[in-house]
Amino acid sequence: MTQTQIPHADLVGQSAGAVRAAIRAGRYDRHTAGLAPGHLQCNLAILPEAYALDFLRFCLRNPKPCPIVGVSDTGNPMLPTLGRDIDIRTDVPRYRVFRDGALAEEVTDISDIWRDDLVTVALGCSFTFENALVANGIPVRHIERDLTVPMFRTSLPLVPAGRFSGEMVVTMRPIAKNRVEDAYRISAAFPQAHGAPIGQGDPAAIGIADLDAPDWGDAVEVAAGEVPVYWACGVTPQNVLLAANLPLCITHAPGHMLIADVAEDAETTVLPPGG
Structure with missing residues (x-):
């Protein structure tokens, strides 16, 4: 029976454990932006052990889009370094399952897909x-x-690295011109969350044809007095995994993250201008 869904607004301010409990119970399957502030949110790549070492090499060589924050033991769905009770099979709002380089399905639970040779890489x-x-x-x-x-x-x-290669995916946020420098400085304090932007301004300079037509997510307006600012994105490894044509790999759906119990890698404090 379909569970009654909890609105996003009702989860704002709840603990990371409470949000995961709602997800595990099938009562929340939407984006996790703005939930459990102060806790690390993670992109996911779940793949067979036979390919995991090369993928980890790839992430280490491309730390901006692929900052590693956790790695599971082979076949173990738990991630004890990120949370005592995290079960990667149930605790993400929505997963994408890829088979032989193609998207096979999007699901809210991967318990019936889990295998003893799978390794989870959290980014x-x-x-x-x-x-x-x-x-x-x-x-x-x-x-x-x-x-x-x-x-x-x-x-x-x-x-x-090995069979893994490709191009970067970025996120875009409109930032007021007088706050762009602050946005760079603030996000640079979070190297495990992509760090400072990779660029700003003209989208064509990095190969983006139309800011009103994102490849994933929703279009947002860049208003007068604002600048489009670009950050490396955790969807990058999804593209790379897809291009690698693996027999099986599983990722989070864009915007639908694992929320960890651990704190963010820098405190979310108000910084003085230029500080």
Whole structure:
């Protein structure tokens, strides 16, 4: 029987454990932006052990889009370094399952897909630094409008490892011109959450054709007096995994993250201008 869904607004302010409990119970399957502030949110790549070492090499060579924050034991769905009771099979709002390089299905539970040879790699997520931007008085439009952050393919090449290669995916947030420098400084304090932006301004300079047509997520307006600012995105490894044509890999659906019990890698405090 379908569970009654809990609105996003009702989970704002709840603990990381409470949000995961709602997800595990099948009562929340939407985006996790703005939930459990102060806790690390993670992108996921779940793949057979036979490919995991090369994938970890790839992440280490491309730390901006792929900052490693946790790795499971082979076949173990728990992630004890990120939370005592995390079960990766049930605790993410929505998963994408890829088979032989193609999206096979999008599900809210992977218990029946789990195998003893799977390894989970958890990667830092931009939602972490978004909390810091908001705390410092920099609005984040997709959170304000209850949307999923817009994500775009780019022409920026990545450093390959084994069968893993490709181009970077970025997120875009409109930032007021007089706060762009602050946005760089604030997000740079979170290297495990993609760190400082990779660029700003003209989207064509990084291979984006149209900011009104994101490849994933929802379009948001860049208003007068604002600049589009681009951060490396955790959807990057999804593209790379897809291109690697693995027999099986599982990721989070864009915007639907694992919320860990551990704190973000830098405190979400209000920083003085230029400090």
